[in-house]
Amino acid sequence: MTPSPNDDPKTLVSTAWLAAHLKDPDLRVLDASWFLPDMARDAQAEYAAGHIPGARFFDIDEITDSRSALPHMAPAPEKFISRMRAMGIGDGHQVVVYDALGLFSAARVWWTFRLMGKTDIAVLDGGLPKWRAEGRELEDMPPMVRDRHMTTARQNHLVKDVTQVAHAAKLGEAEIIDARAAARFRGEAPEPRPGLRAGHIPGSKNVPFASLLNADATMKPPAELRAIFEAAHVDLTKPAITSCGSGVTAAVLSLALERIGHRNHALYDGSWAEWGMYDDLAVEKG
Template sequence: MSLTPAPKDDPHTLVSTDWLASHLKDPDLRLLDASWFLPPSERNARAEYEAAHIPGARFFDLEEISDHRSNLPHMVPPVEKFMSRMRAMGVGDGHQVVVYDSTGIFSAPRIWWTFRLMGKNDVAVLDGGLPKWQAEGRETEDLPPVIRDRHMTTQRQNHLVKDVTQVAHAAKLKQAVVVDARAPARFAGEAPEPRPGLRAGHIPGSRNLPWGNLLNQDGTMKDPAVLRMIFQEAGIDLAQPVITSCGSGVSAAILALSLERIGHRNWSLYDGSWAEWGMYEDLPVETGPAA
């Protein structure tokens, strides 16, 4: 299968700090700080945003803008809640959205995926995020943005998300390649899960591709040609549909963004990921490295 990679600066996937600097004052640009940290880090994403953010950025609270009806962590919000929160943030139709985080590339792709799921394609992740922006000596501020309501229409793209039943069916019948972004020790079941009560291991037949393998040392994403080689070396058949997974659906979006960058369009994200699969005793679990 021929894959057409995305250009270096692509407003639908990934843009550089140079691109953002040249478009920062565009009237229809909306910049979102989607920083989020795992609980052990003891970092407060909102407090860090309030102390310093790229000029004009709004804070996208991944935990608050989620489905609070679910007992799983930060599941994708209902369409109505997403639309309401975006309108309150002044994000709507006709806007070019750029999402960044203060790790480099970690939680921002999850918000990119959420917008794509809602049918919004004019959204990109800032390559290297806030650390690269600051390392280059670019401006930050601590002022809240001026918000003006903007209407948003959505058209949910259900093919971009999978639930546990769909993943179990696809894995059993080998209808798709399930790719797990967790660290090798967690994938193999050799390290305990950070969330209590979860079994250790992975979805049977899945492949392991730790999300950090897709990034350079400076937190930027590797070039599409290199990404494609990494997927292939991980034993992932890019002629097949791909379902991305991880611990709770955050780093799985880094895999999804990488697939989009290399031109692989037939992918979806398992929103519940291991937080869900590892919870159900009746679902099969494999341990050890991928076969």
């Protein structure tokens, strides 16, 4: 298999692209596998059992803002720098991030790097399942790492807090796009986290993240992505705010928006884990 002409080391690369570049001296690979509690899977144990050669494990629940009670909120730049240097990742590296479900949690790490001003990062299209299905090499040894200097420049426009989202919802100045499954968006299915109300942010549109993916968990081509957003009545001429259950799969929407050339997008970091918790925030159903 040869690399695809659609490969873009700033958004999405194929397994063939990664295989061709795996031994590049300035390439770094991250395993960002993360599972919902009801999946009953251990991401770190699975990484230890087998991962793409040279991959480091990026712990979404640890590389976070530990001061927040909300799940895996974006870390402070200082913590991000510390964790990346410990993994031997720094300035000048091209990073490729993947996950064990295909395209699920890896986009969250892509977004986190971009939040820190690092744009030389791509998600592996189809992730570990596609890599495995193609019979490509795996290893079970952690890589040798050397500390590498890293600088960041936090891009505050890429993240929104609850006040900013409430303002946007009230004024209709941005399209709020929810990545959760349709039944959760409509308030017909319970939330996986206890204590949260059911429904969605008033005025938000529903584009389930899975609808943007093919059967093998690769992302659909840009023309199809654009059509899916438009079918959900998303006005792509307006700024976009992506949301989901806890800020993970919202990043799949962010990645898709970037792929179709929509640059004015931000992620609601607290997502439904925050909005669904407060009774003074309005909720819509249906």
